[in-house]
Amino acid sequence: MDLASHRFISYxxxxxxxxxxxxxxxxxxxxxxxxxxxxxxxxxxxxxLAGAVEFSKRIENNKYQAIAIAKPDDxxxxxxxxxxxxxxxxxxxxxxxxxxxxxxxxxxxxxELAQGSSVLQMFNFIIKNLxxxxxxxxxxxxHKQKMVLVGEMVSTIIxxxxxPFTGIKLSSEMLKEMHPDEETQEWCELIQLQVQRMLGMAExxxxxxxxxxxxxxxxxxxxxxxxQFEKLNRVYFDAAKVDxxxxxxxxxxxxxxxxxxxxxxxxxxxxxxxxxxxGGRVEIIVTQSEEWAEISIYDNGPxxxxxxxxxxxxxxxxxxxxxxxxxxTAIAKSIVDAHKGKITYESDNEKGTTFYIxxxxxxxxxxxx
Ligand SMILES: Nc1ncnc2c1ncn2[C@@H]1O[C@H](COP(=O)(O)OP(=O)(O)OP(=O)(O)O)[C@@H](O)[C@H]1O
Ligand SMILES: [Mg+2]
Numbered sequence: 082m083d084l085a086s087h088r089f090i091s092y093x094x095x096x097x098x099x100x101x102x103x104x105x106x107x108x109x110x111x112x113x114x115x116x117x118x119x120x121x122x123x124x125x126x127x128x129x130l131a132g133a134v135e136f137s138k139r140i141e142n143n144k145y146q147a148i149a150i151a152k153p154d155d156x157x158x159x160x161x162x163x164x165x166x167x168x169x170x171x172x173x174x175x176x177x178x179x180x181x182x183x184x185x186x187x188x189x190x191x192x193e194l195a196q197g198s199s200v201l202q203m204f205n206f207i208i209k210n211l212x213x214x215x216x217x218x219x220x221x222x223x224h225k226q227k228m229v230l231v232g233e234m235v236s237t238i239i240x241x242x243x244x245p246f247t248g249i250k251l252s253s254e255m256l257k258e259m260h261p262d263e264e265t266q267e268w269c270e271l272i273q274l275q276v277q278r279m280l281g282m283a284e285x286x287x288x289x290x291x292x293x294x295x296x297x298x299x300x301x302x303x304x305x306x307x308x309q310f311e312k313l314n315r316v317y318f319d320a321a322k323v324d325x326x327x328x329x330x331x332x333x334x335x336x337x338x339x340x341x342x343x344x345x346x347x348x349x350x351x352x353x354x355x356x357x358x359x360g361g362r363v364e365i366i367v368t369q370s371e372e373w374a375e376i377s378i379y380d381n382g383p384x385x386x387x388x389x390x391x392x393x394x395x396x397x398x399x400x401x402x403x404x405x406x407x408x409x410t411a412i413a414k415s416i417v418d419a420h421k422g423k424i425t426y427e428s429d430n431e432k433g434t435t436f437y438i439x440x441x442x443x444x445x446x447x448x449x450x
Contacts, residue, residue, distance in 0.1 A: 089128050101191060123160075125162070127182050129180055132174060132177045132178030148217060304331055306341055329367040345378070348410070361382055378438075394424070422438060424438050
């Protein structure tokens with residue numbers, strides 16, 4: 082947009098508007114350039130003409146929390162300019178931004194001569210911005226508090242579960258010793274595996290709530306991971322009348338096996354829950370391209386409710402479940418992201434739902450030399 086038609090300029094009488102256009106300096110910013118940093122002196126006031134500017138506050142160890150975005154026709158930087166305090170956030174331009182900047186003294190001089198109605202319009206916009214930023218900040222804060230709460234709950238659960246889990250493990254080991262037949266051995270191993278998984282799951286929720294998902298990657302064959310998944314869930318699927326079909330060929334990826342199992346568990350678990358006891362069909366297909374291994378998980382259930390479609394992967398988004406926490410898909414996404422992969426989905430109430438997980442294939446060639 083051009084400067085003369087910017088919202089801020091339109092607040093002023095024609096003569097003052099022309100003066101502002103004259104003293105404003107246009108500046109273009111390359112992608113991801115710093116406009117100003119938190120704590121810097123506030124020398125300029127900015128009008129956005131093209132692109133966008135993101136504001137963020139430093140929270141800890143060079144991590145930043147985004148708090149707002151300014152788009153064309155918005156203005157920013159007025160608070161420090163008006164009260165003389167240092168910048169309270171950093172501003173980074175992206176999307177090929179063009180900004181018009183006006184020096185502090187010049188802006189104050191213009192405002193001193195401006196009509197009350199011009200100043201009032203400017204303040205209306207500033208107040209609206211402050212409200213939006215506060216709302217966003219509060220919802221981020223609430224989200225963080227929820228995470229802390231989940232973390233505390235899970236720590237308690239893990240702690241309290243440890244002794245009954247040890248009991249189950251010891252009992253199944255005794256059973257194994259007392260009954261050396263193959264079938265008992267197999268069932269007891271399954272019991273032990275499941276107990277191990279329960280502990281693993283609780284620990285993963287804990288990691289997720291703390292925001293530090295650590296991977297222990299190694300080359301894995303997806304065919305084995307999926308067979309393991311099927312074995313662990315056979316009893317569960319039979320009870321829920323779920324028909325699981327695997328269509329997998331040998332595909333090796335660098336990944337954390339347990340975490341991939343978690344992704345499958347969360348997504349297939351959702352499909353099973355969506356069948357609501359009526360049973361259904363889940364199909365897992367693995368395909369491979371040069372760069373990616375793709376796991377698609379299809380179910381012929383009722384589809385994802387449209388009211389949550391846009392925010393499905395956000396934590397605490399749940400629908401139609403009495404005991405849903407809304408963390409299943411958020412954890413799945415955090416794991417896929419940690420693998421530098423991609424997760425997407427398609428869903429409608431006639432065809433059902435398909436999740437697509439892409440994992441990069443990085444075969445470590447140096448090991449073969
Ligand atoms: N395959 C699916 N078919 C139909 N609805 C689905 C499917 N997958 C997810 N959903 C919907 O998306 C919501 C969010 O799923 P998510 O796994 O993130 O949380 P949840 O299952 O509600 O709780 P949690 O997984 O923490 O126990 C579910 O409540 C459900 O309504
Ligand atoms: Mg779930």
